[in-house]
Amino acid sequence: MQAALLTEPGKPLEIVDDVELESPRAGEVEVELEYCGLCHSDLHFIDGSLPGVMPMLLGHEAGGIVTKVGLGVLDLVEGDKVILSLRPSCGRCYFCVRGDFTLCEQSAAGLFPDGGTRLTRGGEPVQRMGVNLAAFATHTVVPAAAAVKVPDDTPLDIASVLGCSVQTGFGAVVSTAHVQPGATVMVIGLGGVGISIVQSARIVGASRIIGVDMNKGRREQSLQFGCTDTIDPAEGDVAQQVLELLGGRGVDQAFEAVGSSALTEVCIASTRNGGTTTMVGIPKLSDSVSIHAIVFATGGKKLLGCFMGHSNPHREFPRLISLWRNGKLDLEAMVTSKRPLSEINDAVADMQAGLGLRTVLSV
Ligand SMILES: [Zn+2]
Ligand SMILES: [Zn+2]
Numbered sequence: 001m002q003a004a005l006l007t008e009p010g011k012p013l014e015i016v017d018d019v020e021l022e023s024p025r026a027g028e029v030e031v032e033l034e035y036c037g038l039c040h041s042d043l044h045f046i047d048g049s050l051p052g053v054m055p056m057l058l059g060h061e062a063g064g065i066v067t068k069v070g071l072g073v074l075d076l077v078e079g080d081k082v083i084l085s086l087r088p089s090c091g092r093c094y095f096c097v098r099g100d101f102t103l104c105e106q107s108a109a110g111l112f113p114d115g116g117t118r119l120t121r122g123g124e125p126v127q128r129m130g131v132n133l134a135a136f137a138t139h140t141v142v143p144a145a146a147a148v149k150v151p152d153d154t155p156l157d158i159a160s161v162l163g164c165s166v167q168t169g170f171g172a173v174v175s176t177a178h179v180q181p182g183a184t185v186m187v188i189g190l191g192g193v194g195i196s197i198v199q200s201a202r203i204v205g206a207s208r209i210i211g212v213d214m215n216k217g218r219r220e221q222s223l224q225f226g227c228t229d230t231i232d233p234a235e236g237d238v239a240q241q242v243l244e245l246l247g248g249r250g251v252d253q254a255f256e257a258v259g260s261s262a263l264t265e266v267c268i269a270s271t272r273n274g275g276t277t278t279m280v281g282i283p284k285l286s287d288s289v290s291i292h293a294i295v296f297a298t299g300g301k302k303l304l305g306c307f308m309g310h311s312n313p314h315r316e317f318p319r320l321i322s323l324w325r326n327g328k329l330d331l332e333a334m335v336t337s338k339r340p341l342s343e344i345n346d347a348v349a350d351m352q353a354g355l356g357l358r359t360v361l362s363v
Pocket of ligand 1: 039040041042060061164165
């Protein structure tokens with residue numbers, strides 16, 4: 001099959017047509033992919049900031065049509081339209097039975113229980129990096145739990161972004177921070193995940209949504225998604241600017257959507273006493289957050305972490321599609337570019353330059 005393969009970090013992805021995909025085994029499905037969004041997590045491997053064994057097939061924000069169904073799969077049939085989610089939960093482990101699906105012990109150990117990737121090229125294995133859905137390709141095989149059936153009329157060119165950025169942002173607001181109507185909110189980083197946090201805060205009825213980003217275009221764009229105010233970090237201390245906007249008191253809820261420990265510290269400084277900071281971005285392996293302990297303790301502040309927003313895709317995708325259908329969730333404006341898979345390196349260059357919000361590749 002055709003695929004955009006990462007053969008060496010720092011080099012362009014190679015479009016090849018000789019990757020071999022195994023047929024789905026028991027509990028797995030094959031999906032003919034239609035669209036896949038390019039995500040910052042892909043970029044970490046493309047530019048080498050996260051290590052990995054090469055060659056690697058990236059791509060994890062995707063949708064398509066089920067083409068083959070493995071033994072024992074009861075809830076999907078050939079022809080079903082699906083959106084993929086990169087943390088399929090087993091439903092039976094310590095965490096899954098408590099509803100902590102993104103902490104699933106089985107999927108944390110790898111996408112497939114046997115550690116395989118179902119992908120080869122020239123007889124040699126092609127890697128997925130555990131959670132990767134390998135969706136920069138015409139087809140993929142995934143555990144059935146990673147494929148969420150959606151209505152046949154769901155437009156995958158925009159709805160594929162539910163798979164990573166939107167479910168992460170929505171989950172962070174609804175399932176991790178539990179933002180209340182009327183809350184004051186700050187979001188640092190106004191890319192795909194940050195804008196999903198902004199939209200979700202608007203949907204649940206936040207009264208002020210302050211967007212923070214170095215990029216002027218992104219700050220301006222955030223106003224159409226629900227930001228009531230924006231802050232340019234170049235104009236001075238962000239926490240000080242937040243206090244000025246809110247009459248001397250910090251925000252109820254702050255979200256870090258970049259993956260920076262320094263920005264997490266800015267979030268903590270920008271929350272009111274008793275306020276909550278939620279880390280949503282994925283930091284570097286070596287990062288740690290330092291807290292002014294006495295202020296944190298006596299101020300009753302809270303710091304929360306989450307992976308994929310601590311969301312359950314089987315619950316979230318249907319309700320996010322409903323929110324989109326009734327005009328509350330804007331997916332059209334989040335997909336700022338659509339390109340064929342053959343132009344994936346141009347999409348990577350756009351992302352590195354901070355252009356647009358999301359590029360969706362048709363495969
Ligand atoms: Zn992602
Ligand atoms: Zn589990």
